[in-house]
Amino acid sequence: MSHLPILPILLPLVAAILLLVTSGMETAAKRAVSLAAFGLLAIVAVVCLVTAADGTVRVYRLGDWPAPYGIVLMLDRLSAIMVALTSGLAVAVCMAATSGTDTQGKQFHAFLQFQIAGLNGAFLTGDLFNLFVFFEILLLASYALLVHGGGLARARAGVSYVVLNLCGSALFLVALGLLYGTLGTLNMADLVVVLPQVAEADKALVKVVVTLLAVVFLLKAALLPIGFWLPHVYTAATLPVASLFVIMTKVGIYALLRVSAIGFAAAPFTADLLQPWLPWLALGTILIGCVGVLAAKRLGMIVANLVLISGGTLLLGVAELSAASISALIFYMVQSTVVTGALFLLVDALARQRGEVGDALEDGPKVAGMLTLGGAYLLLAIAVSGAPPLTGFLGKLMVLQSLRETETGTAAWFVLLLSGLIVVLVLARAASVVFWEPGSPGTEKHATVTLVAAPGLSWALILMLAAVPVLTVAASPVSAYARATADQLLSRDAYVAAVIGDPSAIKRERRP
Amino acid sequence: MELLVSLGLGILAAGGIFLILRPTTFSVVLGLTLLSYAVNALIFFGGRLGASSPPLALAGASGQTDPLPQALVLTAIVIGFGMTAYLMALALKAKGESGTDHVDLGGDQ
Numbered sequence: 342m343s344h345l346p347i348l349p350i351l352l353p354l355v356a357a358i359l360l361l362v363t364s365g366m367e368t369a370a371k372r373a374v375s376l377a378a379f380g381l382l383a384i385v386a387v388v389c390l391v392t393a394a395d396g397t398v399r400v401y402r403l404g405d406w407p408a409p410y411g412i413v414l415m416l417d418r419l420s421a422i423m424v425a426l427t428s429g430l431a432v433a434v435c436m437a438a439t440s441g442t443d444t445q446g447k448q449f450h451a452f453l454q455f456q457i458a459g460l461n462g463a464f465l466t467g468d469l470f471n472l473f474v475f476f477e478i479l480l481l482a483s484y485a486l487l488v489h490g491g492g493l494a495r496a497r498a499g500v501s502y503v504v505l506n507l508c509g510s511a512l513f514l515v516a517l518g519l520l521y522g523t524l525g526t527l528n529m530a531d532l533v534v535v536l537p538q539v540a541e542a543d544k545a546l547v548k549v550v551v552t553l554l555a556v557v558f559l560l561k562a563a564l565l566p567i568g569f570w571l572p573h574v575y576t577a578a579t580l581p582v583a584s585l586f587v588i589m590t591k592v593g594i595y596a597l598l599r600v601s602a603i604g605f606a607a608a609p610f611t612a613d614l615l616q617p618w619l620p621w622l623a624l625g626t627i628l629i630g631c632v633g634v635l636a637a638k639r640l641g642m643i644v645a646n647l648v649l650i651s652g653g654t655l656l657l658g659v660a661e662l663s664a665a666s667i668s669a670l671i672f673y674m675v676q677s678t679v680v681t682g683a684l685f686l687l688v689d690a691l692a693r694q695r696g697e698v699g700d701a702l703e704d705g706p707k708v709a710g711m712l713t714l715g716g717a718y719l720l721l722a723i724a725v726s727g728a729p730p731l732t733g734f735l736g737k738l739m740v741l742q743s744l745r746e747t748e749t750g751t752a753a754w755f756v757l758l759l760s761g762l763i764v765v766l767v768l769a770r771a772a773s774v775v776f777w778e779p780g781s782p783g784t785e786k787h788a789t790v791t792l793v794a795a796p797g798l799s800w801a802l803i804l805m806l807a808a809v810p811v812l813t814v815a816a817s818p819v820s821a822y823a824r825a826t827a828d829q830l831l832s833r834d835a836y837v838a839a840v841i842g843d844p845s846a847i848k849r850e851r852r853p
Numbered sequence: 854m855e856l857l858v859s860l861g862l863g864i865l866a867a868g869g870i871f872l873i874l875r876p877t878t879f880s881v882v883l884g885l886t887l888l889s890y891a892v893n894a895l896i897f898f899g900g901r902l903g904a905s906s907p908p909l910a911l912a913g914a915s916g917q918t919d920p921l922p923q924a925l926v927l928t929a930i931v932i933g934f935g936m937t938a939y940l941m942a943l944a945l946k947a948k949g950e951s952g953t954d955h956v957d958l959g960g961d962q
Contacts, residue, residue: 470925477932484939488946496947500878500956503940507885508873510936514892514929521922522899 345392346401346416348385349424349461352378353431357454364448372439375450379432382457386421386428393421394822396829398839400467408467408840409528409847415467415840418826419671423464423595426675427588430682431457433804437581437686439797445490445579452489456482456585463592467840469520469527472596473513476561480506483589486582487574498577505570509560516553523547525849530840532604533833534847536611544610551611554600555619561593562652565625572633575645580689580700581801583641584682590652591674598659598667602830606662619660620749624756626653631763640691640700640771644684647725650760651677654740661747667827669739672820676732676812680724683805687717690798691775702774715776717806722772724809726764727757732812737761739820854902862898865891877954878944882937889933896926 356378360371392399393416401414435453443449459479466472484506488499521527523543524535539547556567563571571590575583605611626649633646651673658670688700691708698705708714720731727737737757744753812819829835837844865887872884900922908920948954 470928474928474932477936481936481939484943488943493947493950496943496950497957499943500940500947503936503943504873504881504885504956507936507940508888510932511885511888511892514889515895517925518892518896518899518922521896521925 343399344401345385345389346399346414346420346465347403349382349389349428350414350458350465352382352385353454353458353461357451357458360451360454361448364451368444371450372435372443375435375454376432376439378454379428379435379457382428383425383432386425389416389421390425392416393418394825396825398829398836400839407842409526409531412471413467413528413840414465415530415836416465417836418822418829419595419599420464422671422675422822422826423591424461426591426678427457427460427464429808430585430588430678433682433686433801434581434585436797436804437584437689437801440795442490442579442581446488449486449489452482452485453585455479456486460588460592464595467529469529469600470517473510473517476513476592477510479589479592480510483586486585487578489582490579495577498574502570502574505560509557512553512560513557516550516557519546519553520550523550528840529600529603530833530836531844533607533837534841534844536604536608539608539610547611548614551605551614555597555615558593558597558600559622559656562590562597562656563593563626563649564619564652564656565622565629568626568629568649568652571649572642572645575648576639576641580641580685580692581798583645584685584689587648587678587682587685590648591655591678594652594655594659594670594674597656598670598830601659602662602667603833603836606831607833615660620657620747620753623653623656623660624749624752626650626656627756627760631760634764634767637767638702640688640702640775641685643767643771644681644688647684647764648681650764651681654737654757657744657749657753658740661744663743664824664827664831665743666740667830668820668823669736669743671823671826672816673736673740675819675823676724676736676809679805679808679812680721680733683717683802683809684721684725686798686802686805687714687721690714690795690802691718693795693798695775702771704774704778708776711776715772717802718768718772718776720806720809722765722768726768727761728765730813732809732816735813735816735820858894858898858902862891862895865894876956878948878956879954881956882941882944885940886937889929889937893926893929893933896922896929898922 356374360374399416402408403412438449456479459475459482462475463472463479466475484499484503487502488495517527523546526535560567575586578586601615630646630649630653633649634643637643637646655670655674658666691714692700694708695705724731724733727733741754741757744750869884869888869891872880872887875881900919903918906916906918908918908923910917
């Protein structure tokens with residue numbers, strides 16, 4: 342049994358403990374430890390990607406207890422992609438935070454490491470209760486990161502975010518309690534075996550469980566009626582933290598995809614529970630995101646609403662659950678995470694130069710480095726709005742193609758193309774305010790602001806920006822990997838064989 | 854027995870939800886605590902109701918109860934306790950900064 346699947350969890354966990362134990366260290370030493378840990382993690386993530394490419398599901402039995410009694414970690418293509426995405430983002434966010442963000446409060450790097458450990462754990466686990474535990478680890482770290490830097494606005498956002506997520510956790514636990522009570526298992530692969538055998542009397546209860554789990558995951562993914570927390574929270578956090586939070590909505594989407602593709606699609610009575618309403622709510626989320634983008638008075642608020650839009654687009658693919666839609670969704674998820682994460686970092690770079698005006702869309706001092714920052718803005722704006730020729734266009738095209746034959750296809754095409762148009766308009770308007778209308782009367786007091794030396798932030802931005810053309814040029818291998826991932830995810834029996842072995846060999850008592 | 858337990862869980866959860874919807878942070882914290890009691894009890898009862906059956910295979914015992922919900926509920930209690938403690942600290946900090954214990958902290962945005 343190779344120990345590879347547990348490394349992406351252990352590495353940041355050990356680094357976090359190390360950072361806490363030696364918390365009296367100099368800031369420079371903390372930064373070095375944190376960056377080194379994330380650098381190692383990135384290497385491990387690449388090894389995971391390469392290892393998972395052979396198409397076998399690698400199972401890591403914790404304590405060597407056999408599933409379904411013990412807890413397992415699963416490393417398949419989907420987990421490997423998510424771990425790689427998280428690790429890459431972690432490197433960039435950690436670098437960006439060294440430009441001053443990490444000294445605004447205590448223990449920034451330790452919380453960052455805990456957050457990444459929780460994220461990687463959520464992506465690797467094959468057990469639903471373990472998923473809950475990793476959700477709580479990443480949430481607790483995110484509570485601390487959100488209020489990092491202090492101030493009333495963050496405390497206000499923090500209180501509502503914590504209360505909301507505690508309610509979400511309570512729902513999650515209710516779902517898990519009922520699931521174990523009815524099915525007698527919490528292992529994802531075991532669901533495939535147990536679900537088709539559910540007694541007629543228990544079916545209603547299992548449907549309730551599926552719905553509750555979907556609500557919990559969609560709360561994290563910020564779907565329409567329960568997603569209004571997102572812009573509020575993301576704009577309250579410091580900008581590098583907001584950049585990291587981009588992956589947080591993807592955890593909800595990942596969990597829903599994983600659980601519905603492996604588990605709930607296995608039995609007819611749970612397979613089509615999401616289909617009637619999820620696409621419409623996803624389209625509604627995109628529209629609300631468009632309204633939010635139009636109404637935004639700050640650059641950060643625009644990007645936060647772009648995260649809503651990309652979440653809605655991804656959920657369209659989850660609802661459809663075909664090989665084409667899953668591979669489109671994976672490609673879109675990778676590129677939209679990179680692009681929106683980079684946009685938050687770019688907003689940070691711009692806000693630093695504009696002094697008191699910050700990221701507000703008002704007349705401010707002239708931005709130095711018009712060519713570099715302006716060029717970066719143009720690149721990211723093209724990618725995020727889905728205009729050709731960059732990766733956003735390819736991702737959107739794949740999503741549109743996969744939805745063409747579906748019931749909501751026409752509506753989805755209309756809404757997605759409309760949202761692209763609105764995003765282009767808003768980003769162009771914002772750029773003209775930020776880059777082209779500086780120094781109007783009354784703003785002279787800001788004009789003395791000089792470029793803050795921020796090497797960490799600059800390198801993080803360069804790293805994220807470089808990923809955009811790389812993803813565009815390498816679109817063919819990436820989409821081939823995404824396609825193979827979708828095929829793997831839909832072959833449920835392979836998971837059962839890898840995790841459980843022979844399901845008929847397990848003695849199951851009839852539960853009273 | 855089943856009716857009594859279900860009613861008890863329902864009343865606990867209803868009380869919790871009522872308190873969560875109150876406008877002061879203190880009642881929200883109390884509400885979340887009540888709700889988590891209800892949830893923990895629900896997980897515990899997922900192992901079926903029954904008296905004097907041990908969670909281990911003991912010689913001479915007349916049957917045994919499922920040990921897994923007991924392990925799950927322990928984890929859930931610990932996590933819930935930690936989260937509530939954090940929320941309490943955050944609410945106190947927010948009250949110190951804003952001077953009010955209203956959940957909106959006296960702000961309108």
